[in-house]
Amino acid sequence: MAAIEVVDLAKTYGDLKAVDGVSLEVAEGEFVGILGPNGAGKTTTLEMIEGLRRPDGGSVTVLGEPVWPRNAGLLPRMGVQLQASSFFERLTAREQIHTFASMYGVPASAADDWLERVGLAGAGASTDKAETRVEDLSGGQAQRLSIACALVHDPEVVFLDEPTASLDPQARRNLWDLLSGLNDSGRTVVLTTHYMDEAEVLCDRVAIMDAGRVLQVDTPAALVRGLDAPARITVAPGQLDADAARAIAGVDDVTASVDGVVLTTRRPGPVLAHLAENDVLDGVRVQTGTLEDVFLELTGREYRA
């Protein structure tokens, strides 16, 4: 049985089709990302899957049960982190998560364990923030706390809405370590993100969303493999002149840049072999397609998060 089954989901605001026929199946234990630019419809989709917004059309089941009308029986089995994390004011981090724990009948010791697991308390934490008020936490610390609060009742399915939005690159990477461990114990995780690299690093499969529709769903590697995009091979400066590069069989285009000579080719194998034979392989950089290229191919537009 799929952990999550979304069929032809739709939501309209006035004239705007915010979600326009989205279907998606998530297997148990899978980590799936919904990736798209601002306004693509990710949050609306996620909140309908969570049972927080009423769909205008289509259906959602989580763990085999319909999420709408509001299904209170599912709440203990789901962990939900909303995009704007809201906390109880003036509580410390520890009081905050204890409050969440008590709502689910979870012992305070389990809540303390979660503070440690997300690095906000205990010997492993670089800075112990358990007794810090939530409004005095940094953005990254607040995100860690809100994820811990969403997980404190050990849900089977976890939903995260842009968990690393507005964090600096270092804090994002720290949070990735935490998130990548989330489904180790078989939890199903669905997150939304507008960061391509995040989707690529964390997710088993990625649903690329734009203008209310899911354009393609697959593993990041398969999405990129399906591209009809050439490889770009950059040879370090001073090793190869542009005319010699143009003469290499399989090279479609050559441009000079400050990084060296850039060869565009759909047959990187023979071109690299030629460079090796001519002893100019040192410092060569090969770039293949990225999820940005996939988005460009699917929509005809550059990806702008």
Ligand SMILES: Nc1ncnc2c1ncn2[C@@H]1O[C@H](COP(=O)(O)OP(=O)(O)OP(=O)(O)O)[C@@H](O)[C@H]1O
């Ligand atoms: N309650 C609402 N009333 C009217 N329009 C809405 C409402 N919620 C969302 N929208 C619109 O629906 C579209 C999709 O919004 P949504 O928040 O789902 O996108 P998103 O992909 O999550 O974007 P972001 O990355 O900016 O959060 C946007 O154009 C948004 O302005």
